[in-house]
Amino acid sequence: MWQVVGHKWAVDLLKRALASERVAHAYLLTGPPQIGKRSLALNFAQALNCLDQEKPCGQCLACSKIAHGSHPDVQVIQGEGRTIKIDQMRTLRHEAALFPLEGRWKVYIIRQMEQATAEAANCLLKTLEEPPSHVILMLTASEAEALLPTIVSRCQVLNLRPLATETVQRSLQERWGVDAKRAQLLARLSGGRLGWAVAAGQDDAILDRREKHLDEMMELMGQGRVERMGYARQLSHNPEAVRELLHLWLSWWRDLLLTASGSSAGIVNIDRGGTLRVQAQRYSLAQVRDFVKALRAAAWRLEHNANTRLTLEVLMLGLPPG
Numbered sequence: 347m348w349q350v351v352g353h354k355w356a357v358d359l360l361k362r363a364l365a366s367e368r369v370a371h372a373y374l375l376t377g378p379p380q381i382g383k384r385s386l387a388l389n390f391a392q393a394l395n396c397l398d399q400e401k402p403c404g405q406c407l408a409c410s411k412i413a414h415g416s417h418p419d420v421q422v423i424q425g426e427g428r429t430i431k432i433d434q435m436r437t438l439r440h441e442a443a444l445f446p447l448e449g450r451w452k453v454y455i456i457r458q459m460e461q462a463t464a465e466a467a468n469c470l471l472k473t474l475e476e477p478p479s480h481v482i483l484m485l486t487a488s489e490a491e492a493l494l495p496t497i498v499s500r501c502q503v504l505n506l507r508p509l510a511t512e513t514v515q516r517s518l519q520e521r522w523g524v525d526a527k528r529a530q531l532l533a534r535l536s537g538g539r540l541g542w543a544v545a546a547g548q549d550d551a552i553l554d555r556r557e558k559h560l561d562e563m564m565e566l567m568g569q570g571r572v573e574r575m576g577y578a579r580q581l582s583h584n585p586e587a588v589r590e591l592l593h594l595w596l597s598w599w600r601d602l603l604l605t606a607s608g609s610s611a612g613i614v615n616i617d618r619g620g621t622l623r624v625q626a627q628r629y630s631l632a633q634v635r636d637f638v639k640a641l642r643a644a645a646w647r648l649e650h651n652a653n654t655r656l657t658l659e660v661l662m663l664g665l666p667p668g
């Protein structure tokens with residue numbers, strides 16, 4: 347049985363490919379972080395190498411080895427220090443030429459392909475151009491546009507979308523035993539990214555960090571230029587934190603927009619509804635909308651390699667006063 351939550355169309359497509367023995371040699375799974383790309387790729391690797399009739403059974407030796415990362419023919423490759431290096435792709439190329447040891451297929455899952463250096467990407471391209479008949483490459487990336495067009499054109503692209511909030515909430519409760527109230531909050535906060543919701547359900551530090559970041563934002567709204575510039579400077583040293591913070595701020599200001607326009611049913615930060623209502627009265631709709639735009643613009647610029655500190659400084663100065 348396929349274990350993937352949601353993404354039914356993608357599972358169906360892969361099932362059909364398996365059933366008709368027309369599996370592509372390369373797939374590219376795209377979508378936001380923690381949406382289920384790696385889970386889908388691993389599940390497909392199980393379906394390809396499963397020893398049972400009902401593939402993937404999840405029980406046989408092959409399925410369980412793949413689940414535990416110990417199957418010799420299924421490898422997950424990811425960046426070392428946020429970079430996929432040419433040596434990793436060279437090793438892949440050499441190993442891919444050899445026949446599978448235990449399974450029918452050799453499956454290489456390459457995570458966050460956008461982290462590959464130009465040399466690494468070009469090296470992989472050679473494997474993609476003439477893949478050995480027993481090899482399947484599963485690439486993942488946030489978006490196809492971040493990769494070389496020559497790589498994308500050799501892959502079947504499956505663009506995964508965020509899951510419905512209800513789907514996330516239900517599976518948190520049913521599969522991971524999270525209580526209803528917490529599951530509802532996590533599902534809203536996740537923006538349809540089940541991987542994030544599950545991680546946050548198991549690790550309190552994630553929600554604690556959100557609390558801290560929201561409190562810092564409230565505080566910053568009451569502060570002046572010097573404090574805001576200082577915050578931007580301090581934050582700019584940690585790109586991972588910047589991404590998370592922008593995502594959080596955007597969720598907050600979108601919630602304000604919803605609250606101010608009287609449609610608070612869809613808000614994300616349901617545990618802070620009171621503060622949202624107070625702030626929604628304090629700012630004009632135009633003010634809120636402008637800051638949402640500024641947040642989106644900042645996120646876009648950072649994705650496209652703008653100067654982090656400068657971008658954050660501009661954003662912090664634009665944060666409406668408390």
Ligand SMILES: [Zn+2]
Pocket residue numbers: 392395396397398401402403404405406407408409410
């Ligand atoms: Zn199996």
